[in-house]
Amino acid sequence: MSLLPLLNSRFAAALSAVGAPDAQPLVQAASRPEFGDYQMNGVMGAAKALKLNPRELAQKIIDAVDLAGIASTLEIAGPGFINIKLDNAYLAAYVETALKDEHLGVEQSPAQHVMVEYSSVNLAKEMHVGHLRSTIIGDALARVQSFVGMSVTRQNHVGDWGTQFGMLVAFLIEEQQSGNAELALKDLEGFYRRAKARFDEDENFANTARDYVVKLQGGDAEVNALWQRFVEVSLSHCNAVYQKLNVLLDDGDVRGESFYNNDLPIIVDELREQGLLVESEGAQVVFLDEFKNKDGEPQASIIQKKDGGYLYATTDLGAIRFRVRELKIDRCLYVVDARQALHFQQLFTIAKKAKFAPENVSLEHIAFGTMMGEDGKPFKTRSGDVVKLVDLLDEAQERAFALVSEKNPGLDEATRREIANAVGIGALKYADLSKSRTTDYIFNWNAMLSFEGNTAPYLQYAYTRVKSIFRKVSDYDQNAAIVLTEPAEHALALELARFSDVVHAVAKDSQPHLLCAYLYSVATMFSRFYENCPVNQDGVTNASRLKVCDLTAKVLAAGLNLLGIKVLEAM
RNA sequence: GCACCCGUAGCUCAGUUGGAUAGAGUAUCAGUUUCCGAAACUGAGGGUCACAGGUUCGAUUCCUGUCGGGUGCGCCA
Numbered sequence: 001m002s003l004l005p006l007l008n009s010r011f012a013a014a015l016s017a018v019g020a021p022d023a024q025p026l027v028q029a030a031s032r033p034e035f036g037d038y039q040m041n042g043v044m045g046a047a048k049a050l051k052l053n054p055r056e057l058a059q060k061i062i063d064a065v066d067l068a069g070i071a072s073t074l075e076i077a078g079p080g081f082i083n084i085k086l087d088n089a090y091l092a093a094y095v096e097t098a099l100k101d102e103h104l105g106v107e108q109s110p111a112q113h114v115m116v117e118y119s120s121v122n123l124a125k126e127m128h129v130g131h132l133r134s135t136i137i138g139d140a141l142a143r144v145q146s147f148v149g150m151s152v153t154r155q156n157h158v159g160d161w162g163t164q165f166g167m168l169v170a171f172l173i174e175e176q177q178s179g180n181a182e183l184a185l186k187d188l189e190g191f192y193r194r195a196k197a198r199f200d201e202d203e204n205f206a207n208t209a210r211d212y213v214v215k216l217q218g219g220d221a222e223v224n225a226l227w228q229r230f231v232e233v234s235l236s237h238c239n240a241v242y243q244k245l246n247v248l249l250d251d252g253d254v255r256g257e258s259f260y261n262n263d264l265p266i267i268v269d270e271l272r273e274q275g276l277l278v279e280s281e282g283a284q285v286v287f288l289d290e291f292k293n294k295d296g297e298p299q300a301s302i303i304q305k306k307d308g309g310y311l312y313a314t315t316d317l318g319a320i321r322f323r324v325r326e327l328k329i330d331r332c333l334y335v336v337d338a339r340q341a342l343h344f345q346q347l348f349t350i351a352k353k354a355k356f357a358p359e360n361v362s363l364e365h366i367a368f369g370t371m372m373g374e375d376g377k378p379f380k381t382r383s384g385d386v387v388k389l390v391d392l393l394d395e396a397q398e399r400a401f402a403l404v405s406e407k408n409p410g411l412d413e414a415t416r417r418e419i420a421n422a423v424g425i426g427a428l429k430y431a432d433l434s435k436s437r438t439t440d441y442i443f444n445w446n447a448m449l450s451f452e453g454n455t456a457p458y459l460q461y462a463y464t465r466v467k468s469i470f471r472k473v474s475d476y477d478q479n480a481a482i483v484l485t486e487p488a489e490h491a492l493a494l495e496l497a498r499f500s501d502v503v504h505a506v507a508k509d510s511q512p513h514l515l516c517a518y519l520y521s522v523a524t525m526f527s528r529f530y531e532n533c534p535v536n537q538d539g540v541t542n543a544s545r546l547k548v549c550d551l552t553a554k555v556l557a558a559g560l561n562l563l564g565i566k567v568l569e570a571m
Numbered sequence: 572g573c574a575c576c577c578g579u580a581g582c583u584c585a586g587u588u589g590g591a592u593a594g595a596g597u598a599u600c601a602g603u604u605u606c607c608g609a610a611a612c613u614g615a616g617g618g619u620c621a622c623a624g625g626u627u628c629g630a631u632u633c634c635u636g637u638c639g640g641g642u643g644c645g646c647c648a
Contacts, residue, residue: 028587031594041590044628054628078591079628122648159648257648283646294572294644305646312648339642341575369576370641407610435584439577440641447583451610453596454584461610468608505587517585520595527611536607571610 002107002500003038004028006070007084011040014065018057020046027084029498036073036083037494043080054080091493092482098496099551104558106500108149109507113328115153116142118335119242119249122159123234123256124168126189127241127389129379130337133368136429136564137437138335139247140512141366143562148507153327156238156249157319160231160256166213169226170205171195185233189388217261231256237390244393246425246564260318264310267317268303271354282306286350291342301346316347320363321356331362333510338367338438366510369440371432379443393425399449400424404571419571423457424449426565430456433563434516454520456565459556462523463567465530466553472536473546480543488529489548495525496551503562512563519559526552 004027011025023046030039043061047054058076067074072087098105118138121131138154146152171194175181184191198205215223235251242249268284271277276286284304291299303314323329334344344365351357373379381387401420408416431448435441451457484490495518502518505511526549535545557567 024588026588026590028590031586031591035591039590044590048628081591162648164647281645285645291644292573296573300645302646307646309646311646315648338576340648342643343648345575367576376640403610439584442583444583447597450597455596457610461608465608465611472607509587511587513585514587517595524595530607531612534607538606570608 002105002504003086003497004501005107007038007040007067010065010067010070011042011061014061015042015046017064018060020050020057023049030083033491035077035081036075036085038084038086040082040084043082047080058082086494086497088484088490088493091490091497092484094497095482095493095548095551098499099547099554103147104499104551104554105497106147106503109504111149111151112330113153114145114150115155115323115327115329115332116145116335117155117157117332118142119238119247120157120159120336121238123231123238124159124164125192126234126237129371129387129389129392131389132392132428133371133432133437134335134337135242135245135247135249136432137366137368137512138333139249140433140515140563141333141335141506141510142248143564144503144506144512144515147558147562148503150507153329154249154253156254158235158238158254158256160227160234161258161261161315163210163213165227165230166211166216167195167199167206167209168192168230169212169216169223170209171198172226172230174198174205185230188234188237241389241393244390244425245429246566248564255319257312257315260315260322263318263322264314267314267321270356271303271350274354276350276354277303288346288349290349291346299346301350313343313347313350317351317354317356320347320351324357324361329361331364333364333366335366335368338369341365341367364510366437368437372440372442374442374444376442393428395445396424396428396449397421398424399445400427403449403451408571419568422566422568423460423571426456426460426560429563429565430459430516433512434520436513437511454516456560459519459523459560460565460568460571462526463553463556463560464569464571466526466549466556467569469535469546469549470553473541476541476546477543478547480547482544482547484544484548486529486533488525488532489545492522492525492529492552493548495522496548496555499555499559506562515559515562519556519563522552522555522559526556 007027008025011027015021015023015025024042025040026042026045027038027040030036043058044054047057050057055076058080062074062076062082065074070087070090071084073085075083077083094105116138119131119135121127142152142154168191171191172181175184199209212223216227235254239250268277271286277284278287280300283302283306285300285302287298287300289298293299301313302311304310320332323332336344348363351363352359357363371379379387397420400423401416404416404420404423427448431443432441434454448455449457451461484493498518502514506515533545535542535549560567
């Protein structure tokens with residue numbers, strides 16, 4: 001069992017035994033190392049409820065709690081904290097067990113069907129930096145959910161529908177007629193810009209574009225084929241980015257807005273049948289008392305425009321309905337910019353009221369802040385343009401290549417490229433994932449690639465140091481008992497044993513930065529261990545320590561893999 | 572106008588359901604290599620947790636107000 005649930009359950013039993021069955025144990029990792037490994041904070045609250053002296057109650061709990069073989073010391077401190085030091089033999093056994101476990105000790109949850117909606121690009125344009133956070137946060141969360149035993153569906157809810165696609169198809173026809181179509185599609189961004197320019201300046205073209213939207217939605221074969229062609233090209237651009245980013249999304253995860261097109265009239269009907277829909281200023285809307293507009297009146301969510309068209313709220317409702325009824329999801333994580341918070345609050349409220357999703361299905365907006373430039377304003381090029389994502393990734397790899405070449409000029413170029421690609425992308429992703437996602441953060445090339453501090457390169461380096469120990473060892477006794485004696489060994493083993501708790505916290509709260517902080521701590525503990533506890537020296541191998549190293553390498557690799565970051569055998 | 576997010580060391584950021592003396596990294600300064608990778612490690616200085624009240628054994632955390640920053644609020648997605 002994971003450490004935290006184990007300690008909490010043992011203390012809960014002890015609290016019951018001393019007459020405080022309703023009190024929470026409130027066990028947490030010790031806030032300071034000198035307090036031990038864990039601390040139990042629940043005594044003060046329980047003592048207050050029972051009108052007892054907290055330190056006396058703490059002593060009773062220590063007498064009652066069954067932590068034989070788990071804790072070596074339990075001490076009362078301050079107003080009534082109980083400080084817990086885990087037994088070295090227990091930690092040694094934990095490491096032993098985790099080493100043999102494919103999940104490295106991470107407890108498996110009862111399988112639920114979890115959907116993670118992320119990336120969700122607009123296929124009309126090329127991916128830009130605005131898509132980075134959703135793509136990498138969502139990917140990490142999907143990996144974490146899988147790792148704790150969930151059945152996971154990744155969903156790339158791409159924008160492949162709406163008025164702009166009529167414009168793009170119309171322009172594609174023009175380009176085909178002049179024989180430039182394939183070439184033009186290679187630069188999707190330019191294609192969009194030129195199509196938009198045509199749309200704005202030429203009334204005839206604009207009318208054609210509008211006409212094509214109608215034909216597209218009406219199922220016209222020729223227009224649909226052109227649309228399909230455009231979507232394929234755009235998705236191939238995305239897939240190239242996903243591969244470079246080491247993100248697991250592929251074509252099988254794509255279910256675009258167009259997929260729900262035929263359901264939209266049904267959504268309107270069902271909302272109307274349930275008495276939720278009202279006509280207002282010609283549009284079909286749902287009024288929600290929970291939300292007020294700027295006049296203090298109930299906020300309207302528009303479901304159908306007065307011209308009969310639908311909006312993205314309608315599509316999102318259709319998606320919820322489909323996911324619940326057809327895909328049987330239990331939980332859906334929407335990894336989307338924080339600026340859409342209100343939209344999701346309204347969406348989820350309507351979905352529950354309309355019974356598109358029952359109460360026990362969890363719909364969660366996993367909001368994130370904006371990536372800022374060093375001036376504290378949204379990240380742009382020097383000239384103020386939006387940065388294409390592929391350009392950002394290329395720059396990360398180029399910068400990493402320059403650094404690797406500086407550090408290791410002796411390596412051949414292909415090797416340096418391979419290292420640089422993993423380091424550059426890893427640094428970029430880690431810099432993002434290691435911040436708490438809800439707030440804006442400032443993007444800084446030097447900080448993320450500095451190879452010092454809480455960065456991906458530091459973690460990747462720590463991994464290569466562990467692996468290099470094994471390269472020095474030809475053979476060792478894999479059945480040797482693990483014996484922990486030094487403080488640095490204890491600290492490292494304790495950190496390794498916390499893996500399960502941390503991964504579960506990330507799965508529950510969708511906060512990848514907790515995993516980053518944890519891995520950084522593992523790497524730090526390993527470095528201290530490495531300085532103080534020789535593993536393989538003067539031809540003598542310490543098999544016990546080597547096994548601790550083995551788990552360290554496995555946890556670092558697994559943890560970084562959950563973040564979508566590659567490890568290297570050498571760098 | 573209303574709603575949501577935010578304000579913590581020079582800078583970048585943590586701080587888990589309220590817990591002990593508010594922590595990391597970076598930068599600065601000072602150390603460590605006949606020793607498994609120094610892309611490392613050790614140490615030092617650095618704080619009115621925006622401000623003012625309140626709740627309580629205890630508040631960076633919860634509540635109220637003020638100031639400051641960001642975002643959103645009916646026919647785009």
